[in-house]
Amino acid sequence: MAVGVKVVNRPGSLAQQAYLPAIAEGLGVTFRHFVKNFFGNVTGNRKKTDIATMEYPEEKMKYPERNRGLHRLMLRDDGQVRCVACMMCPTVCPAHCITIVPEEAPDGRIEKRPMIFEIDELRCVVCGLCVEACPCDAIRMDTLDHAKPTYRRVDAILDKEELMSRGIQSTAVQGGVGAFWRERVGGQPQTPPAGAVVPAGAPHGPTPLRDHGHK
Amino acid sequence: MTTTPITGTPPSPAPATELVTVTVDGKTQQFPKGTVLLEACNQMGAGVPFFCYHPGLTSPAVCRQCLVDVKGQPKPVPSCYTPVADKMEVMTKSPRALDVRRQMLEFTLVNHPIDCPICDKAGECLLQKHYFDWDAKLARNDGIKVKKAKVVDIGPRIVLDQERCILCTRCIRVCDEVAKTHQLEMADRGDHEVLTTAPGHQLDNPYSLNTVDVCPVGALTSKDFRFAMRAWELYTTPSICPGCATGCNIEVHHSHGKIQRLIPRQNDQVNEHWMCDEGRLTYKRVHAQRLAAPMSGGVPVDWDRALDDAGRALRVALDAGPAQVGVVMNAQSTNEDLYALARLTFDHLGLGKVYLAGLDQGWSDDILVSADKNPNTAGAMAIGAGRLRTLLDLANDLKSGAVTTLLVVGTHGVIGKDGAPGALPLDRLTTLVVVGTHRDEVTAAAKVALPLAEWAESDGTFTNRLGMVQRVRAAVPPAGDSLPGWEILSHLARKLGATMEFTEAKTVFAEAKQKLPFMKDAEWGRPLLPVQLRFAGSRG
Ligand code: SF4
Ligand code: SF4
Ligand code: SF4
Ligand code: SF4
Ligand code: FES
Numbered sequence: 001m002a003v004g005v006k007v008v009n010r011p012g013s014l015a016q017q018a019y020l021p022a023i024a025e026g027l028g029v030t031f032r033h034f035v036k037n038f039f040g041n042v043t044g045n046r047k048k049t050d051i052a053t054m055e056y057p058e059e060k061m062k063y064p065e066r067n068r069g070l071h072r073l074m075l076r077d078d079g080q081v082r083c084v085a086c087m088m089c090p091t092v093c094p095a096h097c098i099t100i101v102p103e104e105a106p107d108g109r110i111e112k113r114p115m116i117f118e119i120d121e122l123r124c125v126v127c128g129l130c131v132e133a134c135p136c137d138a139i140r141m142d143t144l145d146h147a148k149p150t151y152r153r154v155d156a157i158l159d160k161e162e163l164m165s166r167g168i169q170s171t172a173v174q175g176g177v178g179a180f181w182r183e184r185v186g187g188q189p190q191t192p193p194a195g196a197v198v199p200a201g202a203p204h205g206p207t208p209l210r211d212h213g214h215k
Numbered sequence: 216m217t218t219t220p221i222t223g224t225p226p227s228p229a230p231a232t233e234l235v236t237v238t239v240d241g242k243t244q245q246f247p248k249g250t251v252l253l254e255a256c257n258q259m260g261a262g263v264p265f266f267c268y269h270p271g272l273t274s275p276a277v278c279r280q281c282l283v284d285v286k287g288q289p290k291p292v293p294s295c296y297t298p299v300a301d302k303m304e305v306m307t308k309s310p311r312a313l314d315v316r317r318q319m320l321e322f323t324l325v326n327h328p329i330d331c332p333i334c335d336k337a338g339e340c341l342l343q344k345h346y347f348d349w350d351a352k353l354a355r356n357d358g359i360k361v362k363k364a365k366v367v368d369i370g371p372r373i374v375l376d377q378e379r380c381i382l383c384t385r386c387i388r389v390c391d392e393v394a395k396t397h398q399l400e401m402a403d404r405g406d407h408e409v410l411t412t413a414p415g416h417q418l419d420n421p422y423s424l425n426t427v428d429v430c431p432v433g434a435l436t437s438k439d440f441r442f443a444m445r446a447w448e449l450y451t452t453p454s455i456c457p458g459c460a461t462g463c464n465i466e467v468h469h470s471h472g473k474i475q476r477l478i479p480r481q482n483d484q485v486n487e488h489w490m491c492d493e494g495r496l497t498y499k500r501v502h503a504q505r506l507a508a509p510m511s512g513g514v515p516v517d518w519d520r521a522l523d524d525a526g527r528a529l530r531v532a533l534d535a536g537p538a539q540v541g542v543v544m545n546a547q548s549t550n551e552d553l554y555a556l557a558r559l560t561f562d563h564l565g566l567g568k569v570y571l572a573g574l575d576q577g578w579s580d581d582i583l584v585s586a587d588k589n590p591n592t593a594g595a596m597a598i599g600a601g602r603l604r605t606l607l608d609l610a611n612d613l614k615s616g617a618v619t620t621l622l623v624v625g626t627h628g629v630i631g632k633d634g635a636p637g638a639l640p641l642d643r644l645t646t647l648v649v650v651g652t653h654r655d656e657v658t659a660a661a662k663v664a665l666p667l668a669e670w671a672e673s674d675g676t677f678t679n680r681l682g683m684v685q686r687v688r689a690a691v692p693p694a695g696d697s698l699p700g701w702e703i704l705s706h707l708a709r710k711l712g713a714t715m716e717f718t719e720a721k722t723v724f725a726e727a728k729q730k731l732p733f734m735k736d737a738e739w740g741r742p743l744l745p746v747q748l749r750f751a752g753s754r755g
Binding site for chain 1: 331332333337365366441442443445447448
């Protein structure tokens with residue numbers, strides 16, 4: 001069987017078929033942008049140019065407020081670390097990059113605090129789960145900063161002092177000291193604020209206890 | 216205990232096994248007369264919550280968390296305090312039962328500090344569990360909570376947090392009923408009721424750490440375990456306490472290859488739900504001063520070289536005169552290690568001078584603790600079958616020069632704490648080959664020292680004072696290069712020209728079971744992987 005060939009007749013004027021006018025038109029657009037960007041940039045009038053490229057490092061991207069950047073440890077009113085070494089963040093961390101060694105705090109009202117708190121920024125996948133998990137507003141990633149490049153791997157492991165050096169005081173009042181939270185938010189005691197996530201109603205009934213598999 | 220927090224076996228029902236028929240939530244089942252209704256309900260899967268009830272203790276019915284509706288009763292009844300009766304009809308999930316239980320839970324939580332982030336019990340706390348199972352609502356209570364004392368030092372091993380205490384009195388009953396001493400009490404009334412030590416007492420009885428286990432919340436915490444780990448980071452492996460001849464069943468809780476704590480495991484024939492405080496600390500020795508690499512002539516060498524050296528040294532001695540070669544067994548070793556050693560010494564080498572070492576005798580009581588501080592004396596005696604001599608005999612034989620070459624397997628107690636009666640003139644020996652767990656005087660004096668895995672690092676069995684052969688399971692990897700005893704002895708046997716080919720502890724067990732009458736009925740049990748407590752429900 002012979003191969004069927006279908007001839008498509010493209011409509012078009014002679015000018016279109018010759019291509020040259022279209023080339024000239026395209027070059028015209030390029031030239032117009034060139035002039036605009038060139039003189040716009042020279043005069044420093046960035047707004048008038050069409051350049052999307054950032055002139056890094058002279059110019060830096062403005063991150064959104066909720067950007068997840070380098071970690072920091074928040075501070076108590078007296079400048080101590082807020083973290084109580086509850087181990088929520090190392091538990092949830094999918095990259096296993098948080099190492100905490102707890103110790104007994106000398107202040108009996110605090111009881112527990114981290115002796116060692118290290119985050120390996122090379123292993124961190126910047127997921128932000130540690131911030132979500134923290135019940136104490138003790139760890140945050142809102143520094144709008146990146147993990148710094150280092151020559152040695154160990155330098156990418158941030159210790160407690162370094163993490164605290166970026167810390168600020170949390171807005172949460174510490175240890176139940178201060179105004180009762182409902183007075184501060186001025187809310188209605190019985191009704192949770194609109195949009196609050198209320199745990200599903202009870203009773204769920206017992207969650208079956210998993211046998212350890214041995215007696 | 217951990218295995219049976221809610222669906223536990225009933226506290227041995229009345230001997231006359233008269234059966235009664237009980238209907239729980241529409242399902243009918245027969246139970247022995249005298250069974251506690253709570254146990255009956257939970258065996259049928261109702262999951263009735265409770266705080267003050269504990270299968271190993273009396274029921275005071277103080278927490279009212281276990282209320283259920285019984286047909287014909289005007290009010291909900293505390294199921295922990297009610298024995299089953301024939302044709303009883305129980306509704307555990309009637310609207311009224313659910314409502315009263317939820318109200319009781321809310322009442323318990325009124326002054327609870329909800330310290331979960333810093334509370335050691337979080338993750339295995341009954342209050343957390345019941346709240347998530349049965350309530351899970353936002354708090355309605357708007358008042359300021361009553362403040363009580365935190366971090367109260369109530370004894371050498373335990374810290375109390377009075378705010379977290381839910382006043383269930385389990386700990387008081389453990390002291391009264393298990394340790395048989397009255398050291399804890401309730402003080403004050405109502406909102407201000409607190410747990411405290413009895414006048415003139417502190418919580419220091421030898422069973423005090425059981426209070427930490429039974430405390431349904433984190434009010435009592437063990438100083439040794441405090442803040443070491445969160446419960447959900449732990450893995451659990453069932454095993455046997457090596458602390459004494461009682462052989463309490465335990466669970467080894469470990470993480471990252473390190474043991475973090477030992478807790479009792481229910482065995483009604485041995486330790487019920489309990490273990491002593493001393494036994495809980497036996498794990499410390501697993502991670503301290505261990506002999507990590509084979510040593511020959513005082514320098515670390517690889518296994519091949521060390522075994523060659525050990526084999527050659529023993530060969531020379533055996534050729535010179537087997538009568539002058541002695542062997543020391545240890546009552547701390549498993550039956551499998553002892554059996555392998557017995558086969559090597561008695562069957563293959565035909566040696567006669569075999570001595571039994573072990574830790575010195577200690578204190579005892581008629582609750583759990585035995586004076587014999589070795590977990591496997593009964594096994595060693597049975598395997599030795601009358602051929603074992605004492606360390607005193609060894610001391611005499613060393614002094615008289617009757618023994619010039621010694622193979623020691625297990626160094627615990629070979630040189631006694633105070634030097635006597637085990638004080639051995641080891642320097643009289645021409646050749647000392649040691650298979651040992653720790654860096655001590657004996658391994659230091661050895662010509663060749665081979666690193667031996669500890670109790671928690673190898674599989675095997677212990678025979679307790681009742682003659683029960685109980686399974687010990689490897690929970691953590693062996694320290695350094697150490698190997699289980701039977702494996703080292705198999706290698707050594709090969710170097711000495713004997714054939715003793717064991718490939719795993721189970722094969723040693725199987726052979727010993729055939730040869731030794733006392734192991735006839737022993738079970739090896741099925742293989743188990745360590746279970747992470749994160750997936751295993753609560754304890755307490
Ligand atoms: S951001 Fe994610 S990966 Fe990084 S430390 Fe937090 S939890 Fe771990
Ligand atoms: S979750 Fe928060 S309080 Fe808990 S260990 Fe991490 S940083 Fe500390
Ligand atoms: S300390 Fe624990 S066991 Fe003792 S009464 Fe309080 S909650 Fe119960
Ligand atoms: S009584 Fe003996 S076996 Fe039981 S826990 Fe104490 S030391 Fe261990
Ligand atoms: S468990 Fe029944 S009243 Fe406490």
